[in-house]
Amino acid sequence: xxxxxxxxxxxxxxxxxxxxxxxxxxxxxxxxxxxxxxxxxxxxxxxxxxxxxxxxxxxxxxxxxxxxxxxxxxxxxxxxxxxxxxxxxxxxxxxxxxxxxxxxxxxxxxxxxxxxxxxxxxxxxxxxxxxxxxxxxxxxxxxxxxxxxxxxxxxxxxxxxxxxxxxxxxxxxxxxxxxxxxxxxxxxxxxxxxxxxxxxxxxxxxxxxxxxxxxxxxxxxxxxxxxxxxxxxxxxxxxxxxxxxxxxxxxxxxxxxxxxxxxxxxxxxxxxxxxxxxxxxxxxxxxxxxxxxxxxxxxxxxxxxxxxxxxxxxxxxxxxxxxxxxxxxxxxxxxxxxxxxxxxxxxxxxxxxxxxxxxxxxxxxxxxxxxxxxxxxxxxxxxxxxxxxxxxxxxxxxxxxxxxxxxxx
Amino acid sequence: xxxxxxxxxxxxxxxxxxxxxxxxxxxxxxxxxxxxxxxxxxxxxxxxxxxxxxxxxxxxxxxxxxxxxxxxxxxxxxxxxxxxxxxxxxxxxxxxxxxxxxxxxxxxxxxxxxxxxxxxxxxxxxxxxxxxxxxxxxxxxxxxxxxxxxxxxxxxxxxxxxxxxxxxxxxxxxxxxxxxxxxxxxxxxxxxxxxxxxxxxxxxxxxxxxxxxxxxxxxxxxxxxxxxxxxxxxxxxxxxxxxxxxxxxxxxxxxxxx
Numbered sequence: 136x137x138x139x140x141x142x143x144x145x146x147x148x149x150x151x152x153x154x155x156x157x158x159x160x161x162x163x164x165x166x167x168x169x170x171x172x173x174x175x176x177x178x179x180x181x182x183x184x185x186x187x188x189x190x191x192x193x194x195x196x197x198x199x200x201x202x203x204x205x206x207x208x209x210x211x212x213x214x215x216x217x218x219x220x221x222x223x224x225x226x227x228x229x230x231x232x233x234x235x236x237x238x239x240x241x242x243x244x245x246x247x248x249x250x251x252x253x254x255x256x257x258x259x260x261x262x263x264x265x266x267x268x269x270x271x272x273x274x275x276x277x278x279x280x281x282x283x284x285x286x287x288x289x290x291x292x293x294x295x296x297x298x299x300x301x302x303x304x305x306x307x308x309x310x311x312x313x314x315x316x317x318x319x320x321x322x323x324x325x326x327x328x329x330x331x332x333x334x335x336x337x338x339x340x341x342x343x344x345x346x347x348x349x350x351x352x353x354x355x356x357x358x359x360x361x362x363x364x365x366x367x368x369x370x371x372x373x374x375x376x377x378x379x380x381x382x383x384x385x386x387x388x389x390x391x392x393x394x395x396x397x398x399x400x401x402x403x404x405x406x407x408x409x410x411x412x413x414x415x416x417x418x419x420x421x422x423x424x425x426x427x428x429x430x431x432x433x434x435x436x437x438x439x440x441x442x443x444x445x446x447x448x449x450x451x452x453x454x455x456x457x458x459x460x461x462x463x464x465x466x467x468x469x470x471x472x473x474x475x476x477x478x479x480x481x482x483x484x485x486x487x488x489x490x491x492x493x494x495x496x497x498x499x500x501x502x503x504x505x506x507x508x509x510x511x512x513x514x515x516x517x518x519x520x521x522x523x524x525x526x527x528x529x530x531x532x533x534x535x536x537x538x539x540x541x542x543x544x
Numbered sequence: 545x546x547x548x549x550x551x552x553x554x555x556x557x558x559x560x561x562x563x564x565x566x567x568x569x570x571x572x573x574x575x576x577x578x579x580x581x582x583x584x585x586x587x588x589x590x591x592x593x594x595x596x597x598x599x600x601x602x603x604x605x606x607x608x609x610x611x612x613x614x615x616x617x618x619x620x621x622x623x624x625x626x627x628x629x630x631x632x633x634x635x636x637x638x639x640x641x642x643x644x645x646x647x648x649x650x651x652x653x654x655x656x657x658x659x660x661x662x663x664x665x666x667x668x669x670x671x672x673x674x675x676x677x678x679x680x681x682x683x684x685x686x687x688x689x690x691x692x693x694x695x696x697x698x699x700x701x702x703x704x705x706x707x708x709x710x711x712x713x714x715x716x717x718x719x720x721x722x723x724x725x726x727x728x729x730x731x732x733x734x735x736x737x738x739x740x741x742x743x744x745x746x747x748x749x750x751x752x753x754x755x756x757x758x759x760x761x762x763x764x765x766x767x768x769x770x771x772x773x774x775x776x777x778x779x780x781x782x783x784x785x786x787x788x789x790x791x792x793x794x795x796x797x798x799x800x801x802x
Contacts, residue, residue: 142613146620146737154731184733197734 144203151207154183155214163215166353167509172220174302181253185211185224189232189459194247196235201388201454204228205395205447212399216510219353221399225392226258226294230309233385234328236458237373242328249304258295259389259522260308260329261382264358267292268524270311270379271321275361277312284327284366286312286340289358292520296343296357305332309385311378326378328370331359340364350512384467386523387474391454393522394447394481400510401440401485407507408492409433423495432491439484446477472535479528482517489514545598545716547589548656549623550646550673551582553606553614553634554666567766576610578617580724581662587729588722589660590622592694601656603627603649605634605642605750612745619740620732626743627653631750631757638760643676648753650681657716658699663688663723674721683719686712690725773799 140148158179166172180186188204190196197203208228212221231250234257235243249255263273275288290310299306307330314325331341341364345357373381412424412433423429450473456462457470489511493500500507518525534542556575563570589600600623604611607630615626629645631637637645650656659681664671671688678685689701689712701720702711732740750757775795779788796802 142616143737143741146613146617146732146740147734150620150731150733150737157728157731183731184735188734192735198738199734203734 140202140206144200144206147199147203148206148210150183151185151210152213154180154185155211159211159220160214163217163220164506164509166215166219167217167350167513168352170352170355172223172298172353176220177223177253177302180220180224181251184251186227186253187231187247187251188228190228190235190247190251194235194243195251196247200451200459201232201391202448202451204232205391205451208392208395209399209402209444209447212396213403215353216400216403216506216513217351217353218396218400218510218513218516219351221396222294222351222393223256223298223354225389225396227256229389229392230259230385231257233309233381233388234372236384237326237381238328239369239371241369242372246328246330250306254302254304255333256295256298256302256306257328258293258306258308259382259385260290260293260310260359262290262292262520264289264291267520268527270382271324272319273311273313273324274317275310275312276317277314277325277327277366279368282368284368284371286310286327286329286361286364286366288312289360291358292346292356293358294354294356294521296359297345297355299332300337300343302332303335305330305335305337307331307333309372309382311382314376314378321379322376324378324382325375326372326381327366328372329361329364329366330370331364338364348516350509351516384470387467387470388454388458389522390474390478391447391450393517394443394450394477397481397485397514397517398440398444398447400514401443401481401488404485404488404492404507404510405433405437405440408495411496429495436484436488436491439480440488443477443481443484446473446480450474450477471531475528475531478517478523479525479532482514483525485514486511486518545592545596545658546654546656547592547598547600548650548654548659549582549585549589549600549602549618550659550661551586551602551604551614551618552579552662552665553577553604553608553611554579554668557666562767567769569765569767576608577666578614579662579665579667581664581666581722583662583729584722584724584726585660585662585720586618586621586623587727588692588720589658590730591727592658593622596694596696598657599624601625601627601653603629603646605629605631605637605645607632615745616740616743617732619743620736621730622732622736625746627746627748629748629750629753633759636759636761637757639670639672640676641754641757643673643680645750645753646673646677647680649748652753655717659683659719661719661721663721671721674719678719681719683717684714686714686718686720688721688723690723692720692722692726 184197187196188199189201192198208221208225211224212218215221250257277284277286310327310329311324313323315323331338340362342360345355348356415423453473456465493507499505553576556577559575561570561573593600602618602623618626686701688703690704692701698713700713702709777788777791
């Protein structure tokens with residue numbers, strides 16, 4: 136057993152740290168306030184090779200590991216604790232990698248190099264107005280006519296809607312739709328690479344809306360209606376009617392990175408708080424850090440953060456065993472519990488840390504000037520949903536522990 | 545063009561922690577890293593290589609894991625060769641002997657057209673090595689440049705001194721020392737890092753480069769404390785602001801500061 140990063144992983148972590156300190160830290164508040172990640176920053180991240188970390192070199196990627204991808208997301212979130220840039224990074228690594236695992240050669244060769252170069256965005260579109268956790272209940276429908284898939288339906292609470300329309304190349308999503316019948320169930324869902332804007336051109340049948348969110352401002356969330364939207368056969372991801380299983384594997388991969396983002400943001404919050412505790416003096420020149428009430432809480436929060444971090448990297452390590460090394464005896468289902476633990480633990484830990492840190496800062500913590508609230512609201516989005524609701528994580532853990540047949544009512 | 549960049553592992557002075565009771569640095573708690581100006585020297589060397597081709601060699605003296613890591617980082621930035629002259633306590637080697645070791649390295653592995661080096665190291669700031677090397681190798685020295693250009697024939701460097709900005713011009717062979725103002729060093733990508741992992745770190749015995757090493761003991765390092773006058777000027781109302789300013793000016797004049 137080895138809990139150390141390898142030398143390359145450490146070097147990579149330091150390089151992402153240096154990059155983030157130089158280019159992200161000075162911008163994170165502006166990004167959060169302006170609701171936009173400037174394109175020159177996206178381009179810089181691309182030039183630094185941050186969008187293709189786990190992607191194979193034949194598609195322009197870095198050929199790195201999933202542990203390295205998690206490292207990059209954690210470090211970027213440390214310097215962008217509001218997490219919009221970190222989430223842009225994680226979506227643009229996790230879902231392109233899922234495309235590499237299951238997509239057609241033609242789609243991969245066409246899409247992945249453009250994502251890696253920063254010209255295009257590729258995220259996930261599964262949630263619909265009637266709900267996000269009930270993937271088997273989606274209503275978006277795809278049928279094949281004259282060799283082309285025609286998609287109709289509505290997706291909501293989707294990250295990157297504005298980015299897809301504004302990036303020079305465009306982009307789209309790993310999108311799931313019913314194929315065959317509209318009945319509730321897992322076996323009539325197919326995944327598609329849906330690219331409403333590609334080669335700089337917006338396609339017909341795509342009607343986007345942008346929502347106004349309370350935090351994580353730099354990355355847009357929105358919805359879109361697909362009306363007779365045409366998708367070529369080469370963009371079918373994986374096997375027909377197996378999309379549910381493919382998207383679940385994609386969610387497992389993305390959830391690891393969501394956890395990494397929350398860990399990075401929370402690490403910043405604790406570091407900033409400790410600096411405050413060491414220097415803030417009151418009650419006749421006593422340091423705030425000298426009060427045991429605060430020390431006890433700090434120790435508990437740190438323990439939770441370390442636990443979340445260990446869950447996260449164990450899951451990333453396991454993803455490498457399964458997908459990168461293709462090690463004997465490991466299969467994708469092995470990821471279910473480790474990933475659910477990380478995704479359950481990290482966002483909840485992060486928001487709890489922020490809540491305490493905000494209180495330690497007293498009235499100043501409640502001002503916009505302190506910026507602590509930005510990380511609080513940003514990480515809070517992941518306690519609600521996004522890549523899977525918290526109680527879905529609990530269901531996964533309990534179901535796999537007890538056995539499927541024992542959890543049915 | 546063959547370029548040599550001697551580099552030094554120094555204390556990360558931005559993270560120095562002092563023992564509250566003795567006032568001395570807690571060395572084991574201070575991270576080590578390549579000197580900032582040395583990193584800028586590597587960047588200048590790589591810029592020349594990118595434009596005019598050539599080879600960049602880095603060399604350092606030491607033996608710790610951090611020394612190996614520093615050379616690996618240099619490979620990740622894009623240097624062609626990295627040498628480690630092995631010695632356990634390089635921080636105690638006097639600068640004149642470091643200069644002789646580099647000279648000896650130069651003679652065995654060179655010659656090099658240009659030696660690019662940092663103006664000074666993060667932790668000692670002596671700036672002594674550049675002058676000594678210039679003398680030993682009989683190469684002209686372009687000192688402490690904040691901006692460097694190479695047109696394929698001439699190096700043109702400018703250096704901001706207290707009395708003005710000096711602009712130098714020289715052809716190789718020469719030694720150039722650069723400040724941290726010279727550039728923003730490149731940050732290696734993951735591909736660069738993975739490539740660097742495969743590059744060899746060439747280990748050398750220090751005894752092949754110098755006969756015996758004298759030791760310059762560092763007896764004590766303590767925190768530099770600025771004594772403050774704590775001269776407080778109090779005013780009762782806003783009407784007295786002008787009076788207070790006059791009093792501050794008088795205090796500053798009295799101290800010879802203005």
